[in-house]
Amino acid sequence: MKRIVIALALVLCAAQPALADKVAAPIPIGIAVAQTSNVALFGQEQVNGAKLAEERLNAAGGVNGTKIALVFQDTAGDEAGAVNAFQNLLNRDKVVAIIGPTLSQQAFAANPIADRAKTPVVGPSNTAKGIPEIGEFVGRISAPMTQVAPNSLKQAMKIKPDLKRVAVLYAQNDAFSSSETTTFQDAIKELGLETVTVQKFQTTDTDFTTQVTAVLGANADLVVISGLAADSGNLVKQLRQLGYKGLIVGGNGLNSPNMFPVCGALCNDVLVAQAYSPGAVDKNPVNKDFAAAFEAAYKKGPAQFSAQAYAAVQVVVEALAKIEKETGKKIADFELADLRAALNKSLRTGTYLTPMGEISMAPSGEVQQKDFYVSKIVMNPDGKTGAFVLVSE
Numbered sequence: 279m280k281r282i283v284i285a286l287a288l289v290l291c292a293a294q295p296a297l298a299d300k301v302a303a304p305i306p307i308g309i310a311v312a313q314t315s316n317v318a319l320f321g322q323e324q325v326n327g328a329k330l331a332e333e334r335l336n337a338a339g340g341v342n343g344t345k346i347a348l349v350f351q352d353t354a355g356d357e358a359g360a361v362n363a364f365q366n367l368l369n370r371d372k373v374v375a376i377i378g379p380t381l382s383q384q385a386f387a388a389n390p391i392a393d394r395a396k397t398p399v400v401g402p403s404n405t406a407k408g409i410p411e412i413g414e415f416v417g418r419i420s421a422p423m424t425q426v427a428p429n430s431l432k433q434a435m436k437i438k439p440d441l442k443r444v445a446v447l448y449a450q451n452d453a454f455s456s457s458e459t460t461t462f463q464d465a466i467k468e469l470g471l472e473t474v475t476v477q478k479f480q481t482t483d484t485d486f487t488t489q490v491t492a493v494l495g496a497n498a499d500l501v502v503i504s505g506l507a508a509d510s511g512n513l514v515k516q517l518r519q520l521g522y523k524g525l526i527v528g529g530n531g532l533n534s535p536n537m538f539p540v541c542g543a544l545c546n547d548v549l550v551a552q553a554y555s556p557g558a559v560d561k562n563p564v565n566k567d568f569a570a571a572f573e574a575a576y577k578k579g580p581a582q583f584s585a586q587a588y589a590a591v592q593v594v595v596e597a598l599a600k601i602e603k604e605t606g607k608k609i610a611d612f613e614l615a616d617l618r619a620a621l622n623k624s625l626r627t628g629t630y631l632t633p634m635g636e637i638s639m640a641p642s643g644e645v646q647q648k649d650f651y652v653s654k655i656v657m658n659p660d661g662k663t664g665a666f667v668l669v670s671e
Contacts, residue, residue, distance in 0.1 A: 302610050304347035305340075307594055308367035310378030310388070311402075311587070315355030316481065319507050319536035320583050321380050324402060325350065326576055327584030328377065331591035334571060341598045341609060348591070353379045353388070360384035364391045374598070374609075374617055375400060377590040382406030383453035389416045396615065398622040402590040403583055405530055406457035410643035415622050417643030419590050419632075421553045423458045423530060426650055428465040430527045430551035433652040433669060434500055435469065437549075438525060443474045445498035447489055447513065449505040449531075450478040458504040458529045466502070474498050481509050486516045493522060504529040511540025518544040525549065533582045535664065542661040547654050550666065554585040554634045555651040557668035568633040579665060580633070589632035593639075597624040 309328050312321030328348055336345045349371045351363035360379040367373045368391065375398040379385055385404040392399045393413030401409055401418030405426070409418055435441050444466050448459035459476075466473055474496040477489040490513075493501055501517060501524065503510050510532050517526065518541075528550045538545055556579045559566040568588060572580040580588075598609055601620050609617065629638045635649040653666035 302344045302608070304345045305598065305609055306347050306349050306371055306373045307591065308371060308373035308376040308378070309348050309350045309587075310353050310360065310363040310367060310376055311350075312355050312359070312380040313350070313352040315359070316506065316508060317355035317380055320403065320534060321353070323534060323536070323581055323583035324378075324380060324587035326572070327580065327587030328591050330568075330572060330575055330584075331588040331595075335592065335595050341595055342602050344609060346591075346595060349373055353384055355381070357384055357387035360388035361391060364388040368392060368395045368397055372614060373397070374614070375594050375621055377402055377587065377594065379404070381452070381454055382409060382457065385409055386412065386453060389413065392416070396622075397618045398594075398625055400590045400594060400625065402586040403530075404454075406454045407460075414643075415618075417625060417639050417645075419593055419634075419637055419639070419645050420586055421645055421647045421650070423461045425647070426551045426553055427458065427461045427529065428469070428551075429650055429652050430549045431462070431465050431469055431471075431502070433549055433551075434525050434527055438499065441500055441525070442472055443496065443498045444471050444500045444502060445475045445477065445493040445496055446473055446502050447477045447479065447493070447505070448503070449481045449509060451480050451482075452506065455481075455504040455506070455529070455531065459502075462502050462504065462529065471500070479505065479509065479513070481506050483509055484512055486513045487520070489513070490516050490520045490522065493517065494520065498522075499524040500527065501525070502527045502529070503532065506531045507534045507537040508540055511537035511545070514548060515541040515544045530582075533666075535578070535581050535666075538655070538657065538664045539662045543657050545655045545664060546657050549652060549654050549669075552582055552651045552653055552666065553647060554582040555653060555666070555668050556580050556585075557653075558635070558649065558651060562631070562633070562635055564631050565633040565635070578663075581666070585633040589630070589634055589637070592632055593625065593630050593637075594621070596630055597621055600624045600628065
């Protein structure tokens, strides 16, 4: 019978056969996120969250006494990188599930590969429309922007009740940003606001003079940005430097402390809707524990990408534990194909109390989440570090 093994277990078995007979091989779970390229700022946050989950879940007993082993593959920042990472995890590393990739654009390319291999995918940060529809084995624990984005617009209207004129800017070469801006533009219309200009840019751009000039010329009192951390940070900086004084709402790409050094003190007061807040700990002991552990490990507070990666690992581990409880079989006694199928089914049953609050996954693979938040960026006096401060629940 085929066993679920990884390279570490093979080395252990060869060196100490007596010990290997007593200790079950760790259960391999794939982590396919961007560790290089312009997306690495997001990916590193995910690596931090996933590693913390591995450490703490194993310390708590793993899967009913069997440890997990995260197998990391770098997706870089493009579709080819994600495809290569998925293929390695599926065919070489024989993982039971894949958590990733970082970008929605990568998910549309790589997720079908896992679906054809009948291996569960749990998207930690894929919020574009259509992700769960990719296939039966594709799911996500990252809420789609249709659920999250309108909250930041509503908060902006509370801050400035006479707000009316909105400028929309988005990265046209990124699938997530293109999807997110559609959500924002629909919400702007539904809330009775007026879109006065729509400006496109590239995630690789550094000069936004044309876009900022259009915003100023349109006399906008709110700017909505959909892009990644570096380009969005530069855009925020240039908006302020060239004289824009109105409100700024950022999409999920601005939901990262890695943009703080880019726009510095000019990041202040940008509003971001979030699926996670480190400040929401009063009624969530899991988040309280996670936030404290993250701070101790990395000397900074956790951001959404770290929390979602942690939650993705947690959900997979809890789903594996449910399989053993319901079948009476140890994970190591399953054929790999049977385990992957059972895990896909298990992921879609029950609820999970995570750092993001209570979540579940529908049979379609879509996440169901109760709580969302809006925070504003508050920079520290050093102009390089700051925090997302909760302003609305």
